[in-house]
Amino acid sequence: MGQERLIDYSLALKYGGYFTEQLTPLALLFLIVMGILIFFLPRKRAALPIILLLLFIPLYQRIIILGLDFILIRILIILGLIRIFIKGEYRQINPTILDYTVFGWIIATVILYTMLYGSFGALINRTGFLLETLGIYICFRTFIRTIPEIQNLFKVVILTAIVVAGLMVMEQVAGKNYLSVFGALEGVNIRDGKIRSTAAFLHPIMAGVFGATLFPVSFSLIFQEKKWYGIIGVCTSVTIAITSASSGAILGLAVGIITVMLWQFSKYVRIAKFAVIPLIIILQILMQAPVWALLARVKVFGASTGYHRFYLFDQFIRRFPEWALMGTPTTATWDSWGKLWDTTNMYVSQGTQAGIIGLSLFIAMIVLAFKYTGEALTRVNSPAKRVFIWAIGATFFVHLTLFFGSNYFDQTVFFLLLHFSMVSLVKERLTAASSSNILSYIQFRLRNELRTN
Numbered sequence: 001m002g003q004e005r006l007i008d009y010s011l012a013l014k015y016g017g018y019f020t021e022q023l024t025p026l027a028l029l030f031l032i033v034m035g036i037l038i039f040f041l042p043r044k045r046a047a048l049p050i051i052l053l054l055l056f057i058p059l060y061q062r063i064i065i066l067g068l069d070f071i072l073i074r075i076l077i078i079l080g081l082i083r084i085f086i087k088g089e090y091r092q093i094n095p096t097i098l099d100y101t102v103f104g105w106i107i108a109t110v111i112l113y114t115m116l117y118g119s120f121g122a123l124i125n126r127t128g129f130l131l132e133t134l135g136i137y138i139c140f141r142t143f144i145r146t147i148p149e150i151q152n153l154f155k156v157v158i159l160t161a162i163v164v165a166g167l168m169v170m171e172q173v174a175g176k177n178y179l180s181v182f183g184a185l186e187g188v189n190i191r192d193g194k195i196r197s198t199a200a201f202l203h204p205i206m207a208g209v210f211g212a213t214l215f216p217v218s219f220s221l222i223f224q225e226k227k228w229y230g231i232i233g234v235c236t237s238v239t240i241a242i243t244s245a246s247s248g249a250i251l252g253l254a255v256g257i258i259t260v261m262l263w264q265f266s267k268y269v270r271i272a273k274f275a276v277i278p279l280i281i282i283l284q285i286l287m288q289a290p291v292w293a294l295l296a297r298v299k300v301f302g303a304s305t306g307y308h309r310f311y312l313f314d315q316f317i318r319r320f321p322e323w324a325l326m327g328t329p330t331t332a333t334w335d336s337w338g339k340l341w342d343t344t345n346m347y348v349s350q351g352t353q354a355g356i357i358g359l360s361l362f363i364a365m366i367v368l369a370f371k372y373t374g375e376a377l378t379r380v381n382s383p384a385k386r387v388f389i390w391a392i393g394a395t396f397f398v399h400l401t402l403f404f405g406s407n408y409f410d411q412t413v414f415f416l417l418l419h420f421s422m423v424s425l426v427k428e429r430l431t432a433a434s435s436s437n438i439l440s441y442i443q444f445r446l447r448n449e450l451r452t453n
Helices: 009-015 025-040 048-056 072-087 097-117 120-143 147-174 178-182 204-223 228-243 247-261 263-286 291-297 306-318 346-379 383-402 411-452
Strands: 062-065 068-071 189-191 194-196
Touching (some): 025 048, 025 072, 025 178, 048 072, 048 120, 048 147, 048 411, 068 072, 068 120, 072 120, 097 120, 097 346, 120 411, 147 178, 147 204, 147 228, 147 383, 147 411, 204 228, 204 247, 204 383, 204 411, 228 247, 247 383, 263 383, 306 346, 346 383, 346 411, 383 411
Antiparallel strands (some): 062 068, 189 194
């Protein structure tokens, strides 16, 4: 067994709040500076303070007011929402179906989770979840309004991630997490004698997820005018994934590399999409075990828990009636050893926390993300923009892979929502462009008619 963090995630999730160390002065100072910036930066740069706080301040740093936990990102989100409503910036958003689906998923998760546990602690926990997820999604959708602004934001993420990658390498060398000055645990996470770098994330797996999902967009920036952003981003992504020593991250990175390399074959996506279901059926027929037994074979590092992930998902399928209505309070009873309490699967987590409704809405979000990126590919002519949009789709393909081996539970959730907001923006901009073209055509025809008459 390796060294484990001193935070009981399952209890925090069930009863509300985070089990934390005390707020550090530097973390408080960092919050103050970011709070000032989020008010006074131009709109297109206002998402920068949020990104910086997510990447450098551990999520369990908090301020307690009247017995209520305010983790620092919540305070920054509140400040961002105040700015948005004071300046009326929310009026710029034209919601898409994906936006409504994200809102529906968040609200359904809050209601069903609270009903499931029936405790005040659960209500407090989900109220915080509502503020975090809905608030940060609104901030991202409001502050980022064009595709070039998305690209510029990711350039900033890449530059910031260089520091994160450097700190993770230093963890490997020195055996110490230097982000402890901002409240991270000073000791490193070790499994089977191997250091697993964490940075400001709650677990090395989540740090690896961030690294793996950064690769596709970084690769696409190589085709832009300043391609050095892309080259640095690719190197940074690989470094973070490797130093996290997570099999899931390495697998996600491999999937990202393969997917982005296939962008020139984007016209065949439709054919490939319809080939997936027959392929799964064929595998199910040929394999002696269920097709999801392949999860047990995913193993990059020696201590990887592939069998645990397979058995968890297998029990999830078999116990459908137990969780379908509104989830289940625990999965520890799904095996005789009580080891399945750790829901290392995003799909299982959604089902056990919000039943079939929450899981269905979550899957609908993923489907819409792929649908919108597919539509955008058919309507964009610029090769550089096509590569970028393909990279957004590839990012979701990486997420889709990682969901089978990890349950997002820290800053990673916010980066996932950033990716959903990017897709929704792409859909919104293309819809607006189409409407503008139609309106221009109607005006042109009307002018011709008037001249003729």
